Every structure is written in structure tokens, then in C-alpha cells.
């Protein structure tokens with residue numbers, strides 16, 4: 364059931380930071396060929412120095428032409444992992460700006476679908492697609508209705524995509540609260556306070572690490588019999 368990933372090619376869309384970067388490093392150890400994409404040239408340049416084994420590509424997944432050029436130049440590959448983040452759409456509903464929520468969909472929902480559609484002609488039939496959603500879809504925490512909507516829209520598609528795109532496997536990993544640069548809109552003190560508050564609602568008593576989510580992603584990529592599923596990796600967040 365478990366794939367030998369050696370000599371396979373993986374693309375991590377949104378892989379220059381956080382969960383995507385941790386996944387890219389882990390996948391590289393198994394496959395030997397991983398390309399990460401991102402928009403910020405500084406992050407890409409830094410990665411060329413810190414992680415020279417990874418291939419890097421400047422790419423905005425909201426831009427259909429850039430996606431088309433990227434996948435046609437990369438050619439055939441085996442595993443697509445999408446870890447792009449939107450980081451918009453959180454907040455109490457009565458205060459939530461619907462423009463922010465719309466932007467959240469623009470920055471996460473649509474680029475995920477566009478990335479998958481553009482990649483399909485190049486993706487191996489024995490390959491896999493793994494997307495990142497969020498446990499806001501099930502945790503029912505106040506202030507997360509908008510984030511739950513964006514990620515829920517993706518999660519409900521997963522089992523259907525697994526049928527439409529068969530035999531390519533399609534899965535989602537749904538993280539809880541994870542300490543990554545996603546939270547850098549908060550200053551360090553506010554971030555620590557927020558993590559402490561969340562920790563009270565997480566059974567294991569702490570927020571997660573990017574590496575813990577990367578483990579779940581790599582496990583799904585490597586397991587031939589996980590398909591059409593959303594795997595929650597959230598320390599028991601409820």
C-alpha cells in the first residue's frame with residue numbers, strides 16, 4: 364500500500380514558507396526531486412541559499428498564464444501538494460468584512476482550483492493531489508465562520524474530485540492551529556497570547572508545528588489507499 368517515492372517528482376505550490384516548506388524538505392528526502400513555488404522573490408532567493416537541494420520557481424498561483432508556463436516547463440510529475448494560504452476571512456461574523464471574506468476566497472479557494480486544473484495534463488495517473496484545508500470546518504470556534512466557509516468549500520470537493528480525476532488520488536489535510544508565518548499579522552506577544560488561548564481548546568495542550576503537518580501530508584502522498592479523504596491533524600482541537 365505504501366509507495367516507494369524514490370525518483371518521483373513533487374511540486375509544492377506555496378512551498379516557500381511554513382507547512383509547505385516543511386513538506387518540501389521531507390518529500391525531498393524521499394523523492395529527490397521537489398519544486399516549490401511562491402511569489403516573494405526574497406523568500407525564493409533565501410531558499411536557494413538555505414535549501415539548495417530544492418528547485419524554486421517564482422509563480423503567482425492566481426495568475427493562469429504563470430501557472431501554464433510553469434507546468435509546461437516543469438513537464439510531467441507525480442505529486443502535487445498545495446499549501447498556498449489566503450489568511451483572510453477570520454473574525455466574528457458581526458464584524459467580518461465581506462470584502463475580506465471575498466478576498467479570502469480569491470486568495471485560497473480559486474488559486475487551489477486553478478492550480479489543480481492547470482497541473483492535470485502533466486500529473487502522472489499514478490500520482491496524487493494533496494490540498495491543505497483547515498480544521499475550522501469542524502471545530503465550530505467562534506470567529507471562524509468565514510475561514511470554515513473557504514476551507515469547507517474545498518473539503519466538500521475532495522471526494523468528488525477523487526472520482527472525477529481517478530486514478531489520481533485526491534486528499535486534504537486539515538490542520539488545526541499551527542505555528543507558522545501565517546500568524547505573522549500578529550506581533551510576537553499577541554501571537555503567543557493567541558496560541559496560549561487556543562492551547563486550552565486543544566487536547567494535546569499546545570499548537571502544532573509545520574513538521575507535524577508535513578508528516579501527515581507525506582503519509583497521505585505515500586499511501587496508495589488513502590483517497591477522497593480529509594485527514595484532520597489538529598491535536599484534538601474542538
Ligand SMILES: NC(=O)c1ccc[n+]([C@@H]2O[C@H](COP(=O)([O-])OP(=O)(O)OC[C@H]3O[C@@H](n4cnc5c(N)ncnc54)[C@H](OP(=O)(O)O)[C@@H]3O)[C@@H](O)[C@H]2O)c1
Pocket residue numbers: 376377378379380381382383400401402403404406422423424425445446447448449450474495496497498537538539540541542543544545546
Ligand atoms: N498555520 C495555521 O495555523 C493553519 C491552520 C489551518 C490551515 N492552514 C492552512 O495551511 C496552508 C499553509 O499555511 P501556512 O501556515 O504554511 O502559511 P504560510 O507560512 O503563510 O505559507 C503560505 C505559502 O503560500 C505561498 N503563497 C501564498 N499565496 C500564493 C500565491 N498566490 N501564489 C504562490 N504562492 C503563494 C506563500 O509564499 P509567497 O507569499 O511568497 O507567495 C508561502 O510560501 C494554508 O492553506 C493555510 O490556510 C494553516
